[in-house]
Amino acid sequence: MNRTVFVNGEYLPETEAKISIFDRGFLMADAVYEVTSVLDSKLIDFDGHALRLKRSLDELQMAEPCTKEELLEIHRKLVEKNGIEEGLVYLQVTRGSDGDRDFVFPPADTKPTLVLFTQNKPGLADSPAARKGAKVISIDDIRWGRRDIKTTQLLYPSLGKMMAKAAGCDDAWMIEDGHVTEGTSNNAYFVKGGKIVTRPLSNEILHGITRKAVLRMAAEAQMEVEERLFTIDEAKEADEAFTTSASAFVMPVIEIDGVQLGDGSPGPIAKRLREIYLDESRKAAI
Structure with missing residues (x-):
């Protein structure tokens, strides 16, 4: 399998996807995530997941990486590009990287990391x-x-x-x-x-x-x-x-x-x- 994934604004083959080793999600689990199910190539309860994502980000004082509308478009494109009929879309937002490791949050203008990928799960509904x-x-x-x-x-x-x-x-x-x-x-x-x-x-x-x-x-x-x-x-x-x-x-x-x-x-x-x-x-x- 060679999925198309999304990393910080780019759709890439999974083998070419990269993030910094200094990313706080990697170093400190300073990250939040959501998993949205896909049935019949459509997203299940996307609005609920988007709302909870915003709440998680707000609780951690983490910046939103993009708008809800942009997130929806990314989800739909990944479902289409990977031919997902039944499966999952995984989304993760981290506080990003300031180029080094520190317990203190990076500057407020540090760009968050946004990663999404799909998982193909035929028979998800009829489990x-x-x-x-x-x-x-x-x-x-x-x-x-x-x-x-x-x-x-x-x-x-x-x-x-x-x-x-x-x-x-x-x-x-x-x-x-x-x-x-x-x-x-x-x-x-x-x-x-x-x-x-x-x-x-x-x-x-x-x-x-x-x-x-x-x-x-x-x-x-x-x-x-x-x-x-x-x-x-x-x-x-x-x-x-x-x-x-x-x-x-x-x-x-x-x-x-x-x-x-x-x-x-x-x-x-x-x-x-x-x-x-x-x-x-x-x-x-x-």
Whole structure:
């Protein structure tokens, strides 16, 4: 594969893409990112991702690299140039490079680095993993306190994924002060007696774009939703569970810490929400 990628105003073959070794994203994870799904060669919930990107940049006092309209054009061109029908567009903005390493921010007029690339994911919507359901383990949440900012500080979530793989599972749910925060790359939910329970928004979790859409669609479908703190033991006693993310949409969870949920297959509410989300998102895609 030789994808066309975007780096600081240029569309380039991936083999020719370069950034400075002094870029603060490389040296300090001083960067934010977004991942937008592509279905039928169209972007899913682009406006939501663009709005969250601006919030992340503002929270870190980082300059916007371009306008929302320019970002949309870049996304569309990359989808076209790489022939993406189902897949992802990854976007990353860093504070840029001042030509050396320093803990102090570079001058305010330092140009931010903007990088985008695509990932081709045939069958993204009709995922075998979603039909089977995911198994998760619980781990301590030792991340920094501003998880609402979508930064590239992803070492611990990566380690969490590997802990799950070592345990023969698919993902990990993180626990802080006795309560579930979220998955390594997704928001977490359980269902009991027909009620969907998920943690409320705060600095402790990512304000998921897919989360927002799914909760809205659940309400429109007359499903009961409760946003509150919950323990891993509550989740283990649930009828079913699931996660949401831009790259996996609604993913049913069938096992937590070795405890089977329901009959061990994806639950009806998770399956229905996935159907609704995919249908409505395709209609609204741009």
